[in-house]
Amino acid sequence: MQPPSRRTLLALGLLTTLTACTGGSPGHVPAPAPDPDTPARLRAIAATDRLLGGYERLLAAPDAQGALLRPLRDETARHRAALLQGLPTAGPSPTGTPTEAVPTTAGLAALERRAAESHLADLAEVGPDLARLLASIAAARALHAAALGDPTPVTTPDDRDPTTPAATAAAVPALQGVLGAEHAAVYGYGVVGARLADERQRADARADHAAHQARRDAWQRLLAAATATPTPAAGGYRLPFPVTSPADAGRLAVHLETRLTTVYADLVATAPAPYRPQAATALRESAVRALRWGAPATAFPGLPG
The missing domain is CATH 1.20.1260 (Ferritin)
Structure with a gap:
């Protein structure tokens, strides 16, 4: 009796099973690769x-x-x-x-x-x-x-401008996106400060406005380092709702910072690894500001749901 041909084995669905087994041992299932995370x-x-x-x-x-x-x-x-x-x-x-x-x-x-x-x-x-x-x-x-009463800032390792040209070039689309979000925040805080009556809140708005200007400038430097032209600010931005009172101004500040937590959480995931520390720092800073302006507490700042 002739041994079964390759065509016969294929028809029976046996050849793939036999050859997939390590060392030809029937029934052996390769172990899944370990998750590096x-x-x-x-x-x-x-x-x-x-x-x-x-x-x-x-x-x-x-x-x-x-x-x-x-x-x-x-x-x-x-x-x-x-x-x-x-x-x-x-x-x-x-x-x-x-x-x-x-x-x-x-x-x-x-x-x-x-x-x-x-x-x-x-x-x-x-x-x-x-x-x-x-x-x-x-x-x-x-x-x-x-x-819990500890105002000490969390330290983010290597929260400095990355200098690797290849990483910078790969990050250009993501950096242009966060730069646009910071342009909008700078504009928005101009509106917030103009509608607040309480001097302490106005001082907070000025400080937050300056912080967003500094973050905007940092992204512009990184884009320039990649020989990319930073996207300029628009002449004006559509507000998410009318801002005619101090209460509206506080709501706008919450909106701006909450949106930025999402923007920066996404940047952590999409930008090359050298940019993650800066993105994580910006995420944390926006989460702190959002809470200070009255945003509800959340277990996962910047994440949906």
């Missing part, structure tokens, strides 16, 4: 678990400030759930996880700040989606630290 996810989850342990420890104290701590704890739990989504299996519940002693809100605030900085340290090494998530969570951690 997994170590960074696990580090972020570990930092989140330390925070959750700290919140639970403080909430168990007789004099716990529950109205302050519970919303922050709940947002931290949402961060953990989002980080777990990139892993093949869910991690264990952090309940009962050993944690550093965090006897005060000041200690917990410092832990939030250190966790934010650890997330940002991984930005250059991870894929676009995880980079955007880490930048958003780091911004939320900075807001948590401020709510």
Whole structure:
């Protein structure tokens, strides 16, 4: 009896199965390639678990400030759930996880700040989606630290103008987009300041206007370094709603900063890695300003939903 031909094996659907097996061993299924983002996810989850342990420890104290701590704890739990989504299996519940002693809100605030900085340290090494998530969570951690009484700025590694020409050229479309958003913000803050009556708010508006001018100038420098012509500001911009009162002015400031958190979260994901630190810093700064102008708290600044 003649052995089956190649055509017969193909007809039976056997040849592909046999040749796909490593070393020709029937039934062998190659292991999936490891996800290079997994170590960074696990580090972020570990930092989140330390925070959750700290919140639970403080909430168990007789004099716990529950109205302050519970919303922050709940947002931290949402961060953990989002980080777990990139892993093949869910991690264990952090309940009962050993944690550093965090006897005060000041200690917990410092832990939030250190966790934010650890997330940002991984930005250059991870894929676009995880980079955007880490930048958003780091911004939320900075807001948590401020709510807990620690105004110390979060330090973003290498938050300087990138100088690699290839990276700069590749980033031109994304940089033109954020430059356009900053032009609109500079214009918008001119309207905000003109409609405010309270001097303290006017001072805040002037400071925020100057901050957006500085950020605009930074993107213009980077575009010029790439021999690209920065997109100029328009002669005027359509406002999202009429601004005729101080309340409208505050709403406009919230709108401008909230929109910029989305713009910068997207930049973290779309621009080359050398630009992620600057984008993450701008995301965090806009999230802080949005909250100060009255935006509702969010667990994921800059992310949809």
